[in-house]
Amino acid sequence: MKNTNVESVEPKTINLLSQVTTATIATQLYKKGLKKCYLTGVKPLHTSTPSFVAPAYTLRNIPMRDDLGDMSILANPEYPQRYAVEKTPIGHCLVNDTGGNLIAGTMGDILIERLRVRGVTAAITDGAVRDSGDIETIDFPVYCGSRAAPASVAELYAVEVQVPVGCGGVAIFPGDIIAGDKDGVIVIPRNLAEEIAEDAPEQERYERYVLSRVQAGDSITGLYPSTEESRKRYQDWEG
Amino acid sequence: MKNTNVESVEPKTINLLSQVTTATIATQLYKKGLKKCYLTGVKPLHTSTPSFVAPAYTLRNIPMRDDLGDMSILANPEYPQRYAVEKTPIGHCLVNDTGGNLIAGTMGDILIERLRVRGVTAAITDGAVRDSGDIETIDFPVYCGSRAAPASVAELYAVEVQVPVGCGGVAIFPGDIIAGDKDGVIVIPRNLAEEIAEDAPEQERYERYVLSRVQAGDSITGLYPSTEESRKRYQDWEG
Amino acid sequence: MKNTNVESVEPKTINLLSQVTTATIATQLYKKGLKKCYLTGVKPLHTSTPSFVAPAYTLRNIPMRDDLGDMSILANPEYPQRYAVEKTPIGHCLVNDTGGNLIAGTMGDILIERLRVRGVTAAITDGAVRDSGDIETIDFPVYCGSRAAPASVAELYAVEVQVPVGCGGVAIFPGDIIAGDKDGVIVIPRNLAEEIAEDAPEQERYERYVLSRVQAGDSITGLYPSTEESRKRYQDWEG
């Protein structure tokens, strides 16, 4: 089984990106001409799902077909779904492309717990998860399209890991940086991650300044977006 | 009005099924060759909606047409929607087939409260409910497709009770067993319920064992799905 | 920029309507022959979003096109989106028609905070909001179609304020009365608001009476909908 060892970004980059929201990342990507990096329909599982930033380890599924086997295929440790759960590197995010299938649960509480124990950072899917009540009790970020009781093999057949995939309508390559929070999930192409990580915290700090001014009663005009004058006042801000 | 007295399963069967998740039931049904028993788009109304298991009492609606009357039809105690609220047997689940209409609220807080007071176990619908803020305060499991303010008669005309219906894309017959939890709602054909009830708790116990091993650091390989060896170790488990 | 000063209803009307649910308003509108006043797909942002009633101030967007500019257009105080945030009158509700676009966040925490500080009552949109985690911490009713990280300009171009719009599939005119609660959002045409406000509280009081009787064990037959007899008993009710 192919498992290209993809070098991803420095920890420092992950740390910087962890300080900003997906909305800020989206703005930074937009400024660089990237408009299609936000996954549609992929949301935090529940109201307390943690935010995260991590490099992608990808898994690709196709629709199940009745001749491709049944639950017994799960016993094969090389079956890509099981393989991915055991091989997603520490600190990475498992990206599970289901083609948007919301009828089966592509992962349940046991697989999620295994990912957590192994030191994986997060799991995202444009499909559904199962045992979702139990997953809610695990301290691990899961972002998904829905919840569904049926087992993955009822609808999905895993075929490859570490290939480029589409997830939530967005291209994701192994090693791309994935970020998730209450707005959902966004992808930062690997070779843009450092740049975004450098610029984003400053944007976010300015927006905190703006928020403080708005709370103090200022109009957004001449403040948001910034003007030369507002930038000047901002430089004296100690917030 | 037709109201076939459908004999359903023994209380013991309901009790056994109440100990397992819909995900476990889905797996058991899958093993018996049943892949289309999970209702798509039907979810617990809110984050604290109770789980439940109960036999189905069905209600069928068709789209409203302007010549079929207005709110005054609700005054007729034989109108199937009102009839169903008064006649769903104690311990049963009212299954309300709306054809997936999410624009009107097919039941509100008063009907739900009446179901609760009468000893009905739960209500599910592939449509929406209204007065949903008030329903949240009632200790009664409601599973639905959405919330909507308009009254049922704005969109739906009830035509029959206790006939086979489609709900959330699944066939449901009077007396089939319905189970709901955070993953959503699943249907167990009546004549399979005993068998499922016998096998499911054991599957769930094994999965609790698996979870304990995963929490202790074991790989899922050779453990989930089970192997002869893992089954042996499991027999000594006292969890 | 056009900004017709629309005279809306008396504060008393708003106060009366604030005492009833959107479900009750929907029933009152239905009785007057209005069946299409409920916005589909527009829901409270989170589980604690406050209810509200307020006159509409409308904003209309069309799909963004790559030649229409980039983020710099936001610096123009006459750009309708920014203009609307500064000009929605105190006590009004900003109605943001996006054509149902759920891919971009049409408003973020800063604009919402500015609306709150200015004394605006609420904001609704059939699109998505961004910075949604931060908006959750603001005590201000936001009703929307979803959450999304991308900036509005990635998908939307604001063109007009205070024109008739469609939002969630419903016609809304400047000055119409908007009400939101857990069931979602409903529109009361301005010239019907007084009438609805007079009749609705009585309906709601009767339904509270019904609920008390149902809790006491009464059947809904002959009670809901009301009969001459039930009305008589109700007149003695002191609930």
Place this chain on the structure above:
Amino acid sequence: MKNTNVESVEPKTINLLSQVTTATIATQLYKKGLKKCYLTGVKPLHTSTPSFVAPAYTLRNIPMRDDLGDMSILANPEYPQRYAVEKTPIGHCLVNDTGGNLIAGTMGDILIERLRVRGVTAAITDGAVRDSGDIETIDFPVYCGSRAAPASVAELYAVEVQVPVGCGGVAIFPGDIIAGDKDGVIVIPRNLAEEIAEDAPEQERYERYVLSRVQAGDSITGLYPSTEESRKRYQDWEG
């Protein structure tokens, strides 16, 4: 099996309605306050599908479930799908409610040919048909949602005939009058059919007059809709 003998309208009514378009019927229904009589998503099978008007004979399906049997159920002459093909009365239209399932073909060329030979007038469904290339060669009006190769039993289980159904989002009762042409399919409630049949041809004749005037260069202003003056000129028209 229930097969209520529904008395429908006089042949004269069918004849009058056969002279007008579904658009004209829709206008007449609208004028009587009926706005939801047009089936969404149901279109003539091909470009030469004949128009028709006929009373409805209804068939209701629910989603197939793996325990409900396989193709062998089709051998039972009481199976409602087969029963309907043999029992739809001469001159009637078979209305096949599939809940909008487009994945299986609910009828193929053999069933359609049998309907034609038996003297049935037409068949409509909100589902798909199969053997569609062969059906195109049969001189019989088929209106459907799509075309699909799989057999009906792969997705649908027929449960009842001659009950009220929903088809294309519209309520249809046994004996209601169904009309189909290039715009699609519309339902006339049985007890309104005579009235519509009386008024519709006159509307259509006026519209032919309007078209002749428009072709002659007249503006639609003062002509369409009619005014007292245009009505006067129309009375002299001999078109």
Place this chain on the structure above:
Amino acid sequence: MKNTNVESVEPKTINLLSQVTTATIATQLYKKGLKKCYLTGVKPLHTSTPSFVAPAYTLRNIPMRDDLGDMSILANPEYPQRYAVEKTPIGHCLVNDTGGNLIAGTMGDILIERLRVRGVTAAITDGAVRDSGDIETIDFPVYCGSRAAPASVAELYAVEVQVPVGCGGVAIFPGDIIAGDKDGVIVIPRNLAEEIAEDAPEQERYERYVLSRVQAGDSITGLYPSTEESRKRYQDWEG
């Protein structure tokens, strides 16, 4: 009623653009950075619908609401839908924004015939048309989302002409150039039209050359897209 006299492009530009396909125009727009100019879901009415190129005259609808009137509103010559039919300038294309409503027919054969007689070039809508069988017999390009029997007033309320609209998910301004053929409809922003008109025919001629080479057995490699060498050979082509 507002009816800004928008100056559009020279006839020569229209003529040049009439010689190329919408696919070629899409490629030219893409090369200038415009990716969202193609209307989704808007197709030629029938298999012989003529191609066209013309400047846009826009009409905007919102959803109908029961209090906004009935068919009698159509008698008002200032009602925007009727107004647009009489005022769309000769040689222009009526762009009818319905918000994608496919349940009512936004225009029928009489309005289409009036547009043709007046010298209007084409009509497009993201909604449906009615009397579609009759429209098929009129030699006039109609591009639409579907066909539907109900009258426009059942679903749509016209509010403005000559404002920026969204149609098929694309921004269209009065005076923008609209082109339609078998692939559907594309919009050329007015101020890019001359440039596109200059470059597109050359692209199309090269593609005819490519097609002739492919028919002669050449590989597309080194030919499509062009290389320096293939360009050289093309210069000698006399096709």
Place this chain on the structure above:
Amino acid sequence: MKNTNVESVEPKTINLLSQVTTATIATQLYKKGLKKCYLTGVKPLHTSTPSFVAPAYTLRNIPMRDDLGDMSILANPEYPQRYAVEKTPIGHCLVNDTGGNLIAGTMGDILIERLRVRGVTAAITDGAVRDSGDIETIDFPVYCGSRAAPASVAELYAVEVQVPVGCGGVAIFPGDIIAGDKDGVIVIPRNLAEEIAEDAPEQERYERYVLSRVQAGDSITGLYPSTEESRKRYQDWEG
């Protein structure tokens, strides 16, 4: 680039399958327990698109992302889309998985003509095609989800050939047998193709017999499905 030489079935198998409809193939697959082999939403391009049967050569796309390049990537002969057009083996069917994207045209007339000249048998896609008017004039079977003017690179990035793909919601492996006719497209898993090819013509012959009997006035009861008796009479049939 990976291009596994997949051995497919014998020409005789293709020939036998070419004599039957996709509906017959669907029935045969159903009888072997395969219910999910029919592609949803993939239809012949136009009314005269030829039927076909051929082994699959697969191409996989993911959503385009703005950093992945522009039209210049098409000049690379190793770019999988261009590679697939030149390498799909003679007699095979190019299966183009787009994830169901209907906004761009994944292939135009030049690529289709090149496939035809090279001796490829057919092309199918769950996406759209462009230059569709010109493709209609090429004698080559194209089955697709829609038509669209934009170039493929506006929406799609090709990543692999000859891997398992999902197309129209169905799993397709390189070498599987694809069949298309007016009902759409169906997949026969390679290792079932011989069996299906042996059984299907007999089913089809029996159905021709049934049709002849139905045309002669026989009921379908006892004939379709067959009974022992009907089989006996069929044996004497010389149709």
